[in-house]
Amino acid sequence: MIKKPMMGMAAMILVMPAFAAELASQQDTAKATPGDEQLLTDKVKVTSILPDRLEAVPGSFNVVDEKELKSRQPFSVREALNQVPGINIVGEDAFVLAPNIGIRGLNPRRTSRTLLMEDGMPLFLAPYGDPSAHYSTPLDRVSRIEVVKGSGQTLYGPQTIGGMINFVTKPVPKEFQASVMAIIGNNNFSGGHVNIGTGGDWGGIMLDAVNRKGDGIRRNHDFEINELTLKGQLNLDDRNTLIAKVGWYEENSSVSETGLGLVEYNEDKYQAPTGKQDSFNHTRKTLQLQHIFQVNDKAKLSTQFYYANSERASFRQINDPGGLGGRSEMDRCAGVVATEANSAQCGGRWRPRDFDYWGVEPRLDISHSLFGIESDAVIGFRYHKEDQNRNQYRDGNPLAQSLNWAIANGSHREDIRIDVEAKSYYAQNTFYLGNWSVTPGLRVEDVKKRTNIARAEGALQDIQYDNNETVYLPGLGVAWNGIANTTFFAGIHRGYAPPRPDRDIAQNTLGDVVASRTKAEKSTNIEFGVRSHYFKGVTVESTLFNIDFDNIVIGTGDGSGRFINAGKAQHTGLEIAGRVDLGTVYDTPHNFYVSGNYTSLFTAKFRNSRTIVDEDGDVTTDSFDSGNRLTYAPKHIASVNFGYQHPVGFEARIGVDYVSKQYADNTNTTAASLSGLTGTIPSYALISASASYRPIGSKATFFVSGHNLGDKEYLASRVDGMVAGRQRQVFGGVRYDF
Template structure:
């Protein structure tokens, strides 16, 4: 992040503008590129944000040339991203030791609006904006989070899309291609003036994926407009539609399958994931004076996502009480495997692996789900001089409503591969039918007071959430259960910034964190299991400095104490895990020799290191260990009378997917002729799997396996170091850039995750392309 430490972005009521002038196309060239307005949601004055934060500008993204957002985000301190697919379609982002699964414990936004499937009812991320059209990435990890919500336990990431031009026509385009069929196209066309403008942008990406038959294709179209309604009123409009079609499955591999071929996908030809997302947004910005701005934004988001799979659990493992301990290391066709008399090609052993013929003759399960949310938020940003001191106040309110419809269909009939056929099924084939309605009201106020070199910021967020869950069918049984839940919380935050010298600040703060619980994947016949929201206390103390041009540094100590963390207790089931603690240190910085020496040649070094020595459970659950008949720990489980699988929540054990160290280190060179080169590494230390996987059965069964040994769920995820490199050339520093980038340069084979089984990381990937702007 070029000189990003200590830089702040444009503040906004959902958006306050900061004018960013585009660079000249070439030294001495008379014509400049079109001026655009880049709009963010974080104050540009660092004194107003008493916490750690980062900003990645478009030039940083172009410099790193990432294939997906994951490649860019891992260079930001505090962030751990668990891989799942080659295109980074499903981001799994964890911050400061929090579980990365579906990024459900951080607030992801685009242009100031949450992008989770349902920010309150199902805060999981299956969508992320294509990296090709991102203008800027804003990350907040300190007490400033309370302005955004509802998630404030880990951090906030806001993706800023390409802005509307303000000074004539603008054309941008990019085409890329690479190994394993990777391709990408992006084009933007816009025009505008200070009075208004329009922008249309299209993106397409695809490739063959990491595993066999894991092709993916996405496209997105976005249109934006703005118009000044007089001197003080501005109207901003945005509409976008996104579509994904992929063969990526969430079921990974058992241990023996992975050893045989880590890139296989036994049913990949038929496994599918579909997603359609439409986003509408309108903002009115009223600026009656230099120190006052009121922004009102309405938003409407509808997402349909559906997944089809033929296997559900890796390595023959099953979490049903009377099926414990039967893992064989080989996955089975979920709907067509007979444990007592398995048909040829249906899986379960090395001698009976899943075959394409058996897969083609089998059905599976669909999980179609609809998510619809909308709301309106008004935010006031104003400066005032209470008590004769410089003050800045931000206050706002938001009304938000959402509806979630969850269905699941299962059948051994291969016709179920058609979603229309699946929807026609009734009776026990319709396994789940549940609706979730959420009504939420939130308000916030934050004031910063500056007295000399010290600025003190205090704030308060209010969240009132009413959730109604109606379960019509569960576990293939017709039920009629309605569960109501109301949560009301007050979330205070307090921090301070001390400017100890020019360009150097010491900051510190504390704030209360909150996150709604995400629903379990499967709902039982007694309705959804009660899960309390997460509550935390987050502390920070740090320093950021830009002592001179070309040098930037930030270091932050942090501590997060949870009272009720939410943990995966089995595949798709969630429980409260009690108390946890995360403590650590983030250090990041960059040195550019060009600005330091006044030379046209620039050597640079950039680093981001996160050290999390403490990330542990503070309590032991009553259901921590697996118990056999009669509920006796260590006893065999021959039937479902008293048997249960433990959730593994044991005091002192490490949190899942919380590496002790992550490091991103990159060195580069920029030649005045327009040539740029970089070489870097990304390191991640070992990680622990989900807690429930640590207490799986260890007794060797008739197949010579056990759940712990062969399911693929248990065991550490080893440390890994991956190298990357890039080269670009912009002739005459003009408007056309040729680039090439390589990730996992030395083609290291490594284990990326054990969520849902063993998943291999991305092999060596080389991409080349051309980028143009006019």
């Protein structure tokens, strides 16, 4: 049952079309001019999560635009975002196929605490039930990347603790345009991108085709991705626009989610004993529809519908890295060491999972002065529905390396259905008071989750349970622009990450399957900062932030995959970033520049001690003390780049990225265990460089880019055993624009 505040907001949303139409009638009659039609057409803008008036944004944000993406030629999303302060990306695979992005010290595992979006549409397997990232928008289709970390998250959800990353795709063209790009590099890397589109006053249509393939970090970890995207826009009249986007994505890789034991890693950190049999197959189909009613120059009513279907099936043969004295054990062949020869003679475990979600979201953006104060308001509502079907099959027979055989003949170990219904209501108003802007907002999340465990650990079950809640997430931000080209800002908002049903399923020491029902993570987020380009050719920003968790969720650390609420935790740090363009400072077409960012996460700790026991309460599985540092929260992250831009179209850059030591477990163990799961992750620094040349008057651009040029060997993760970071990767290519 929806509570009264929700009913009020829902009623407000239901009358939005009538309110917008009435406003249009009144203001058009009073203020219509001959140029209104063109002005209204130009106001169609629905893909950004940042407002037009950036100086009024009461929180920290960063934008990586298309110019910078072309200049840096990032190999993956990891290189695209390493210039954004506060971000830590753990690279477990060569091309970041499954992004691990952490913001401000939050655990980066599968980006589950950072809201990933494309044109405002969530990208996770299941945004509420399983917010795991196994996909990010290929950079070939991106016009800019928006990163929002502070106040202003009221309008989006459900993950509002760490921040949001929105990939804004290229708009459909207003006339014919096309481009072709081909790239090639070491590690058998190659790829291509084709973009073709046309348009006019009626709208436009555009097709993108992307291919990438190559070898992984470890041997036998090759990968290939393919994607087709069709995007269209239809201008029905001067006020109504339809935008549609259809996408198909496929990943076929041999990247296993398991790492190496200590002995294996020391012998050869790039080996993958079961890589020839392991696989990860992912197919993703999406549809996004948007209708924009441009009421007038001051009001816009946009309605978005989205749908996504993901089918992923992973096969692996190791579930106990380092379990045999530092060497990994074949999962379905007990006592057999994992080697390439042994893997061919053994089966393993398949995890086919299907995810469907869809949603509809009307939103009204309006500039007004209803309170006698110039204001921008946003009112919106979203209905979201998702379904998960999680299965698992195991067998020791080598024929089980075929999914079809495993389904027909293997042991059906898991059959779990999860349904989620979520209603989100939000309202925000920005008041402009001279040099001040004040932005209060409120988001309400009403979430209902039902889990049906039909089979677990091979046994038939009949367990059903609900996990429902309604949360209120207020926020308040203030910005002051009393100094030219400078904004001082401060904000506070309530963060929220809903409970994940897939984390609520555990097995106690008696072998019984139980529902642990973790509670939602909630936090209070505060930040103070300044961004400025007061001095010609110089941009700087700095933000002091603090995140206080009420009930942080962590893994138990016993290898069971179980999660619990661990009480209070705190993240406090300072972000600094800047850039100096000497060409702008001295008014010369030859531009030498330096850019960099630094994050000091001086606090990332538990604020209470706890002993973790199994569900039956008898066996201690882990413990941590107040003051222990949180996992995968490096104290220092830094990046610096030096570059040169020549007026003939040549540009070159060299840079260094640094990440300090990290802990991999809650007890802050320093010595490496035989399993590889515990121990520190040492600090590392990586060198990168890029260069591009587009001759004046030419339609061709030539580029080369290199990452980890020193070919440094380093440890990237211990989540499922020890995983090495990517070796040297160099690639070059050409792009031709028609």
